Each structure stands twice: as C-alpha cells, then as structure tokens.
Amino acid sequence: MGKNKLKRFAENATFDHVFQPVQKELVEVDHEMKGKWHSFFKNDHPITLELGCGGGEYTVDLAKRYPERNYIGIDIKGARLWKGARIAYDEKLTNIAFIRTRIHNITSFFNQEDGIDELWITFPDPQPREGKSKKRLTSLALLEKYREFAHKNCIVHLKTDSRFLFDYTLHEVIKAEGLKLHTMSEDVYQDYNSGPLVEVQTFYEKIWLKDGLKIHYLQFTLFP
Numbered sequence: 001m002g003k004n005k006l007k008r009f010a011e012n013a014t015f016d017h018v019f020q021p022v023q024k025e026l027v028e029v030d031h032e033m034k035g036k037w038h039s040f041f042k043n044d045h046p047i048t049l050e051l052g053c054g055g056g057e058y059t060v061d062l063a064k065r066y067p068e069r070n071y072i073g074i075d076i077k078g079a080r081l082w083k084g085a086r087i088a089y090d091e092k093l094t095n096i097a098f099i100r101t102r103i104h105n106i107t108s109f110f111n112q113e114d115g116i117d118e119l120w121i122t123f124p125d126p127q128p129r130e131g132k133s134k135k136r137l138t139s140l141a142l143l144e145k146y147r148e149f150a151h152k153n154c155i156v157h158l159k160t161d162s163r164f165l166f167d168y169t170l171h172e173v174i175k176a177e178g179l180k181l182h183t184m185s186e187d188v189y190q191d192y193n194s195g196p197l198v199e200v201q202t203f204y205e206k207i208w209l210k211d212g213l214k215i216h217y218l219q220f221t222l223f224p
C-alpha cells in the first residue's frame, strides 16, 4: 500500500467526524450512531446523504451553502473520503460527517429518527452487467433499503455520465415504481447555468467532461 494512502488512513482515524466501523460489527449489531446523528451534530437539522461520495465534493460544497442542514458522505474507500474529511476539518465545518462502509450496510447506520430527507448519488459505478444489477446505487433493492430510514418526502438526485444508468433509473426504477420525476436533464451544462448541479464538479465528473461526455441528471422521489 502506498505511503500516501497509509497517511490518509491514519489521519481518518484521528478525525471525530469520520466513522469507520469494522465490517463484522455491522453484521452482528447496528452501528452505535443509528438514530443518534442529531446528537453528533448537536442540532435537529435535516440530513442529506451523498452515496459513493468519493472525495465528498458535494458533501463539502452543499454543507457550506446550506449550514442549516447536515451532510454525511459515504464511501467504501477511506483514502478518497479523506479529501472531504480533511477540508471539513481544516475549514471547521461542523455540519459534515463521513462514513467508510459499503452502501449495502446502510440500514445499520440510520433510522427514521435521523431526519434524512435528501440523497445525492454522484457518478456511481453503472454496473451494466445484469448479474451486478443489485449493486447499482439506484437499484430497487437498494432503494428499498433507503426507504427503511428516509422520510416519506425524501428526494433523490442522480448525477451521472452513464447513459445506461440514466436510462435504467428512469425507465426501470422511476417509471416502473411510479415515483415522481421532478427534473431530468440529458446535458446539465446545456440546461442549467447556475446552482449546485453545475457549480460543483466532482473528481470523476472532471475526467468525464475532459473526455467530452455529457452529464445527465435525474431528480425524483424515493417513495411512490
């Protein structure tokens, strides 16, 4: 393992706002923060989750824009989420936390008490092979998990370069499930000129933009 990665892992371990449970703990019992995130943030503000957050660009930017909300970035890769965790630490942003875990364990971390009413899913791996469809972060299987803890009015934002994932989510999830589609865009930089959708660019988004790919967006309700 590279020195840089080890340094980031070590620093993550010192941050109070980074949670890194041991996988085995989650299989046996829920995480101790489940239902208690308001005590961590020391307020009862609503919470947004960024799923597959990588460096947490949306988590950090939205937390600065909307200090009256709390933000939690989740990713399995500790060296990636360290970037956002480090910025939150340096800039003393108190409405941010990160969790290093697999999204499949997400119900071990949250329940209805946590006030989660918004999910951002930013450039998730599209997982085009049928055998891996349950791994798509917008799959029905995972949406069912999100519904276990999210509020009835929860909004989902999907930002992706993948036409495959955009079409799958639109037709096989939103339409098939009777979810309400609030907004859709096949090319956000053509359709918008302000707001977080175009003012925040993630690490992967910058790569896809350099390659000339169009960025797609769907905003929909989690519940029918």
Ligand SMILES: C[S@@+](CC[C@H](N)C(=O)[O-])C[C@H]1O[C@@H](n2cnc3c(N)ncnc32)[C@H](O)[C@@H]1O
Binding pocket: 051, 052, 053, 054, 055, 056, 074, 075, 076, 077, 080, 101, 102, 103, 104, 122, 123, 124, 125, 202, 203, 204, 205
């Ligand atoms: C293509 S990257 C996008 C990262 C970031 N949102 C961005 O746009 O730069 C996908 C991210 O999702 C994470 N990821 C994929 N599947 C995951 C899962 N099941 N649980 C947690 N993280 C996952 C990966 O570790 C990776 O950081």
